[in-house]
Amino acid sequence: MIAPDTAAPVASQEPIHQGSFWLPKAVSTLAPGVDNAWNIVMWVCVFFFVLVIGTMLYFMWKYKRRSENDVTSNIDHSARLEIAWTLLPLIIVMALFFVGLTGFMNSAVAPSDSFEIQVTGERWLWTFIYPNGTISPTKLIVPKGKPVRMVMSSKDVIHSFFVPEFRIKRDVIPGQYTSIWFEATEAGKYTLECTEYCGQGHSDMLATVEVVEPEAFKQWLESGGEDKNMPPAKRGEGLFAKWQCGTCHSLDGSRKVGPSLKGLFNRDETMNDGKVVKADENYLRESILVSNAKVVKGYEPVMPLFKDTLKDDQVDALIAYIKEQK
Amino acid sequence: MAQAVADSPIPEQSGTNYINAQKGILSWLLTVDHKRIGLMYLASTIIAFALGGFFALMLRLELLTPKRTIMDAATYNQAFTLHGAVMVFLFIIPAVPGAIGNFVLPIMLGAKDVAFPKLNLLSLYLYWTGALFTLSSLVTGGLDTGWTFYVPYSATTGGAVVKVTLGVFILGFSSILTGLNFIVTVHKLRAPGVSWFRLPLLVWALYATSVVQILATPVLGITLVLLMMERVLHIGIFDPALGGDPVLFQHFFWFYSHPAVYIMILPGMGIISEIISVHAKRRIFGYKAIAFSSMAIALIGFLVWGHHMFVAGQSHMAATIFSFLTFLVAIPSGVKVFNWLLTLWRGSIKYTTPMLFALSFMFLFTIGGLTGLFCGMLSVDMHIHDTYFVVAHFHYVMMGGTVIAFVGGLHHWWPKMTGKMYGEKLGALSCALVFIGFNATFFTQFILGSRGMPRRYYNYLDQFQPLHQFSTVGSWVIGLGFIVMAYNLLASLTSGARAPANPWGGKSLEWQTASPPITENFEVTPKVTHGPYDFSPEHQ
Ligand code: HEM
Ligand SMILES: [Cu+2]
Numbered sequence: 001m002i003a004p005d006t007a008a009p010v011a012s013q014e015p016i017h018q019g020s021f022w023l024p025k026a027v028s029t030l031a032p033g034v035d036n037a038w039n040i041v042m043w044v045c046v047f048f049f050v051l052v053i054g055t056m057l058y059f060m061w062k063y064k065r066r067s068e069n070d071v072t073s074n075i076d077h078s079a080r081l082e083i084a085w086t087l088l089p090l091i092i093v094m095a096l097f098f099v100g101l102t103g104f105m106n107s108a109v110a111p112s113d114s115f116e117i118q119v120t121g122e123r124w125l126w127t128f129i130y131p132n133g134t135i136s137p138t139k140l141i142v143p144k145g146k147p148v149r150m151v152m153s154s155k156d157v158i159h160s161f162f163v164p165e166f167r168i169k170r171d172v173i174p175g176q177y178t179s180i181w182f183e184a185t186e187a188g189k190y191t192l193e194c195t196e197y198c199g200q201g202h203s204d205m206l207a208t209v210e211v212v213e214p215e216a217f218k219q220w221l222e223s224g225g226e227d228k229n230m231p232p233a234k235r236g237e238g239l240f241a242k243w244q245c246g247t248c249h250s251l252d253g254s255r256k257v258g259p260s261l262k263g264l265f266n267r268d269e270t271m272n273d274g275k276v277v278k279a280d281e282n283y284l285r286e287s288i289l290v291s292n293a294k295v296v297k298g299y300e301p302v303m304p305l306f307k308d309t310l311k312d313d314q315v316d317a318l319i320a321y322i323k324e325q326k
Numbered sequence: 327m328a329q330a331v332a333d334s335p336i337p338e339q340s341g342t343n344y345i346n347a348q349k350g351i352l353s354w355l356l357t358v359d360h361k362r363i364g365l366m367y368l369a370s371t372i373i374a375f376a377l378g379g380f381f382a383l384m385l386r387l388e389l390l391t392p393k394r395t396i397m398d399a400a401t402y403n404q405a406f407t408l409h410g411a412v413m414v415f416l417f418i419i420p421a422v423p424g425a426i427g428n429f430v431l432p433i434m435l436g437a438k439d440v441a442f443p444k445l446n447l448l449s450l451y452l453y454w455t456g457a458l459f460t461l462s463s464l465v466t467g468g469l470d471t472g473w474t475f476y477v478p479y480s481a482t483t484g485g486a487v488v489k490v491t492l493g494v495f496i497l498g499f500s501s502i503l504t505g506l507n508f509i510v511t512v513h514k515l516r517a518p519g520v521s522w523f524r525l526p527l528l529v530w531a532l533y534a535t536s537v538v539q540i541l542a543t544p545v546l547g548i549t550l551v552l553l554m555m556e557r558v559l560h561i562g563i564f565d566p567a568l569g570g571d572p573v574l575f576q577h578f579f580w581f582y583s584h585p586a587v588y589i590m591i592l593p594g595m596g597i598i599s600e601i602i603s604v605h606a607k608r609r610i611f612g613y614k615a616i617a618f619s620s621m622a623i624a625l626i627g628f629l630v631w632g633h634h635m636f637v638a639g640q641s642h643m644a645a646t647i648f649s650f651l652t653f654l655v656a657i658p659s660g661v662k663v664f665n666w667l668l669t670l671w672r673g674s675i676k677y678t679t680p681m682l683f684a685l686s687f688m689f690l691f692t693i694g695g696l697t698g699l700f701c702g703m704l705s706v707d708m709h710i711h712d713t714y715f716v717v718a719h720f721h722y723v724m725m726g727g728t729v730i731a732f733v734g735g736l737h738h739w740w741p742k743m744t745g746k747m748y749g750e751k752l753g754a755l756s757c758a759l760v761f762i763g764f765n766a767t768f769f770t771q772f773i774l775g776s777r778g779m780p781r782r783y784y785n786y787l788d789q790f791q792p793l794h795q796f797s798t799v800g801s802w803v804i805g806l807g808f809i810v811m812a813y814n815l816l817a818s819l820t821s822g823a824r825a826p827a828n829p830w831g832g833k834s835l836e837w838q839t840a841s842p843p844i845t846e847n848f849e850v851t852p853k854v855t856h857g858p859y860d861f862s863p864e865h866q
Contacts, residue, residue: 015789022776023709034705038776041703045696052663052692059670060685063606070674072608074862082615085664086657093653096703101646103705108642157479158572160637160712164778167709171638173573174478175566178639191787195712195780197472198479200399203783 014191014208016164027190027211028166028182029147033103035167041096107168110181114149117142121152121159121172122304124201125244126192134224135309137243140192140209142184143217149181155304160196163209171196184211200257201247236321239314248303251325258303259296265323270297284319343745343842358443359845363450364429365743368736370453371425374416375729379808381409386767386801389794392786399784403470406782410473411464415494416457418728419586422593423504423539424453426735427532429743431508433836433843434526436517436852441510445503452500460493472782474583477564477575488557491550498543501589505536517835519854526834526858527616531596534620535589538627542585549578573639580631588627590724592620594731595662598684601738602666603859604832605681606673610859612665619658626655636707645704652702659695663688678830679753683734686761690726694719697772712782715775721768730760733811740815741825745842748818756811763803770797834858 019025019035022042026035117140118129128136142148152161152172161180162169170180194205212220230238240246248258267279272295277283286293289310291303310318344361354362388395388402397405432440440446463469467486471479480487512525512533525533555561562568564575603610610616632640632648666688675681697719700706710716741747774793779786786794828837835858839848 013787015787016778018777022773024778034709037703037705038700038709041699041706045699048696049692052667053689055667056670056685056688059667059673060675063670063673063675065607065674065676070607072606072674072861073672074609075611075672076609076859077612077614081664081668082612082661086661089660090654090657093656093699093702096699097650097653100649100703100705100707103703104636104645104708105642107705107708157482158476158638162712162778162780164709167705169637169708169711173566173639175569175572176639191778193778193780197403197476197782199470199482200403202403203399203780203785 013206014189016191017188024164025186026165026167027186027188028163028168028184030103030107030182031165031167033106037099037103040099044092044096107180110149110179111147111183114147114181115143116149116151119150119152119161119172120155121161121194121198121205122155123157123198123302124194124205124247125304126194126205126207127309128207130221132221134221137309138207139242140207141217141220142209142211143214144184144187144211146214147181147183149179151177151179153177157198158196159194159198159205162193162195163190164193165190166209169195184209187211187213204247232317232320233324235314236317236319239310239318240321243306243310245318258299261322261325263326265325271295272297272299281319284322285315288315288318342844343840344845345745345842347845356447358439358447360428360432360440360443360446361743361843361845361847363446364425364427366450367420367424367428367453368426368743370457371417371421374412374457375421378409378412378417379805381405381412383801383805385409386798388784389786390798392788392791400470402784403472403782404468407469407472408464411460411469411490413724414473414586414590415460415497418590418724419501420453420497420504422597422728422732422735423501423508423532423535423589424449426597426732426739427504427508427528427593430739430836431529431532432511432515433839433847434529434834434858435511435515435520436835436848436854437511437515438846438848440507441514442507446507449500449503449507452496452503456493456496456498456500459496460490463489463493474579476579477570477572478566481565481567488550488553491546491553495543495546495550498539498546501539502543505539508532508536509540517852517854519852520835523613523617524854524857525617527599527610527613527620528593528596530617531592531599531620534624535592537621538585538589538592538624542582542589542628545578545582549575549582552578573635576635576638577631580634584631584634585624585627587723588623590728592623594687594728595620595659597731597735597738598666598687599662600832600834601680601684601734602669603861604738604830604834605678605684606670606675607831607861608669608673608859609857609861610665611668611671612661613857613859615661616665619661622658623655626651626658630655633702633707636704637711649702649704653699656695656698656702663692663695677754678737679748679750679757680734680738680830682754682757683730683737686757687727687730687734690722690730690761690764693769694722694726697722710775712780713775714771714779714781717781718768718771718775721771726764726768733760736815738830739836740818741829742836742841742843744819744822745825746818746822747825747829748814748822752810752814756807756814759807759810760804761807763800763805763807766800767797767804768800770800831861833860 017025023035026032116131120127126138128140154172154174156174159172160169161172166182168180168182170178172178188211190209192207192209194202248256250256250260251262253260253262264279268276269279270276277294289307290305292301295301344359385405388397463486467489469486469490475487512529552563556563556565560568562570564570564572566572599610599616630648630652632644633652636645700710701719737753770793774790779790825841827841835852838852
């Protein structure tokens, strides 16, 4: 069972699970191929490093200047050596090229029976939309042992989808769809990181990837991931966390990207056109759904629009929660 | 003497030289002497380096803890943008050609000056203009896009990106003119007897660099025009909000900036060829291989820009081709390293400060180059792209490579430039500090990156803190090393011993004239009868 989100953390703080000294644990079917390539190139590098630096250190010791009259060798080239150290490395790097290519091609084409999930990146939030309409912000829940294909697009600037344990990465670009797939091999929680720089919240643009048994996945998908029987304010608290309102709004009066929501309800708010508006339910509703309709003085209109993502009962729950922030 | 200056013996120190020949600030600002222009480039680029270095230390300090240590996220993002842009555009691209190239290239050819001395001065003024313009727009525009200015992120910062691109293009113009000047100088002003294969390898490297500068920089101009058409006329080119394609911007950007990476490294490689041969007192091994590999790098370097975009939504076919070509460009760099290695073989290695830097270069550049193989492999790059692994890789190449070569060259030609010797002990100390600090700072970052730490991150997962702290402490050691170096060099100006004409026993022409040289470089135009690396006893 996956617990409904009541208190999802503001940004995921799942540690990255370590595998070997260099690499995280390998948790997708693609990962072993990448790790294999990593090991090959690693040993090639160790070999060349030891060869070059070892020889250098040896020469440094052997041919240290003994006297100012040292006579040095006049041999100034060797066609054979030049050919050898052009061709041998060439063969080796071509082999590396093919090893890299194979792994890459595997990641490029998703199996035809993949389960498809829409991914939206926007500053600084990941949202995952499932085929049945379930929307899950900051939490990607996927079944274990089934190929999953991400169809990704961005609402604003370029982001990038990276899960270290899966060894996959692909940019998420506005105005285009990119895709990537994986098949997770072990249940657990992993961290998705944004790896294309996207501004102030870039390093907090994380999400949790939760790999669950296929049965549990099915149940979760059907319930839409929410417990509707909770008291509204409690539910609002969960939604507030889930949609990461806290990245821009504090509840303690301090200023972040957006105004603090402490004591907001029924307060008089000044807009950037100078008008004063009372923050009643209607105002809150509008502020949440179409935030740029009225912009609070002294702030930029950067709040995402929630009109397509939040349902009415969810907005009610959020308002109930905001009212409690006295 | 291998390259004898006809008949007359070399004066060790001439009474008048290019520094004291004329006095007053105007005699500097209006000079057309390539040596004085070189010195002014040197001072300017070193100031840029100090500025970029200051930002670097602040960045590392911030990364001591996750979340806030000394600055907020917005400031951090501006700081890494400034650091990257200053280091790349104001320091590393102009430093070696502008400072060292300007000073030694004409002397190495036995010429009195570059082909177009006034144009040379114009380059310097363009550099100053571009530098001020770029810096001021970075600061006033509060640019936080990273030095890559990716669209559409950079579109959110209003006009700043157009201004910065314009600044960078002015800087580019300066480097086009320098490149042009060098090419003509090499073709036309070689002294009698200086055939193409008697050119010092630094000249070959600068020549190859100049070709790249001339061919690649105009693309920056085109990008600029397109950006302006988009911003001003609202024609959608890069910005998806206007129907443009953001990946196209990346193509344009890297089509210039990847060759620019070779503008950064090739001259450094040239310096290493000089230092290793002179301080091992041995004829360079594989002269032609090294010279031609410079040209090969310059040409293939134009065809690999796409390796910055393997995961950026280019087609898989394109990614495959770029990966293939990227591996090809690795070969000529390898050829150089092997030839330098054999130049040590049966040499007579003296551990002077320049040689210590050159050996550090060999160590660091080998790591930088080899880790490039990881990045070139498509599947592996999918894991390490945009992580600290890449940060480590390019610092090993740019700092471990070019910067170390640059300071090595600075120590190599310092006696020639200033007529003073610096302290060898302090020189060795500064090299050791930089070397140790550098590895502590940046080797750690390979581990961070491969374990999944993305780059340009202000905040990070707690598990990465120990490695980040280690890296930060390493950066203090680098800083200390550079302070010792600055002290050592500056102190030599007032209290250093007078430099002889040829302190290292070099054979190329710049060592066959006084230290510092006279304004005309040579009393008599030299006649050259041997190559620049001829250390055989009959020519001692
Ligand atoms: C004192 C030595 C240096 C230190 C401690 C240092 C440190 C750093 C740090 C912490 C970053 C930010 C990494 C990130 O968050 O992605 C960075 C980025 C960068 N550094 Fe350095 N750096 C040093 C020297 C140099 C030099 C000599 C160069 C080039 C000549 C250079 C070029 C760059 C570039 C191009 C970036 C990328 C900026 C960007 O992401 O837009 N650095 N450096
Ligand atoms: Cu992002």
